[in-house]
Amino acid sequence: MDQEYTKKIHDYTTDPSFLSPVIDYLPASKTVPTPEKVLGDVSGAPNMLPYAGDVYKYFRLLAASSPRVQVFTNGHTEEGREMIAAAIADESLLKGAKENGERLAQLVDPRTIGLDDTKAKPLIDASYPVYYITGTIHSTETGAPTALMELACRLAVDDSPYIKYIRSHMIVLITPVVEVDGRDRMVDIYKWHRANPGKEWPRLVYWGHYVAHDNNRDAMGMTLDLTSNVLNTYLDWHAQVLHDLHESVPFLYDNTVGDGPYNAWIDPILAGEWEELGWLETYGTK
Ligand SMILES: [Zn+2]
Numbered sequence: 001m002d003q004e005y006t007k008k009i010h011d012y013t014t015d016p017s018f019l020s021p022v023i024d025y026l027p028a029s030k031t032v033p034t035p036e037k038v039l040g041d042v043s044g045a046p047n048m049l050p051y052a053g054d055v056y057k058y059f060r061l062l063a064a065s066s067p068r069v070q071v072f073t074n075g076h077t078e079e080g081r082e083m084i085a086a087a088i089a090d091e092s093l094l095k096g097a098k099e100n101g102e103r104l105a106q107l108v109d110p111r112t113i114g115l116d117d118t119k120a121k122p123l124i125d126a127s128y129p130v131y132y133i134t135g136t137i138h139s140t141e142t143g144a145p146t147a148l149m150e151l152a153c154r155l156a157v158d159d160s161p162y163i164k165y166i167r168s169h170m171i172v173l174i175t176p177v178v179e180v181d182g183r184d185r186m187v188d189i190y191k192w193h194r195a196n197p198g199k200e201w202p203r204l205v206y207w208g209h210y211v212a213h214d215n216n217r218d219a220m221g222m223t224l225d226l227t228s229n230v231l232n233t234y235l236d237w238h239a240q241v242l243h244d245l246h247e248s249v250p251f252l253y254d255n256t257v258g259d260g261p262y263n264a265w266i267d268p269i270l271a272g273e274w275e276e277l278g279w280l281e282t283y284g285t286k
Helices: 005-012 052-065 092-096 099-109 117-126 144-157 161-169 181-196 213-217 224-236 269-282
Strands: 069-076 083-090 130-136 172-176 241-244
Touching: 052 069, 052 083, 052 144, 052 181, 069 172, 069 224, 083 224, 092 099, 099 224, 130 224, 144 161, 144 172, 172 224, 181 213
Parallel strands: 130 172, 130 241
Antiparallel strands: 069 083, 083 172
């Protein structure tokens, strides 16, 4: 355990009920740096909001120091800012990612195996799922990038059975900042606010490049670069889950999908699985 980092997690957290045994410490490593290396303090420390560039810097540091982390550019924004995705898993899983993707592609479109269960079975047995997490599509919801820096660190170095199981059974993909144009402007405003105490801070007119809150409805129109970049990553990796992190101001808000009403044309099996995820994340049980 990284004693110093862990102490700060406890010092900075305003109430112990916000912590859980999974996140109330940071694992120590002799070779892999913690987010403090880039940020100068722990991830999510008070009065600190990093630009996308600093978030990327840490992910690249992880990739340089651990064979369990790979980072790649998965596109650019309208204003030319880079978007990244990091893949985290045991080295052997990352090495076999291409073949794994080819197997998943056959399962995704079972016409390729003649809808034959006996052909599907060995593919399923040999494959591992991909869990894709994205952060800060809404730039005013600022917490996800730093939370994901810390999560990436845990996934890469923690030797607890819980994390080891995740690392050896699936690839976790992380895009820490989806709305990169908006994030960097949000950090500008935050810094202005800190430098001008007592003054009314200017609001973000747009949360991104001429788009506000509705960038997360763009999957229907596909008008934004961030949508194509995330969708291409999702499709390229044949991810089973795309988990997009948002924030709610007043509550510990988990997950909208555990609650209806649902569009009647959505497959009831899918709606049932959403509800199951919602229960699991809120109560840790079905
Ligand atoms: Zn949101």
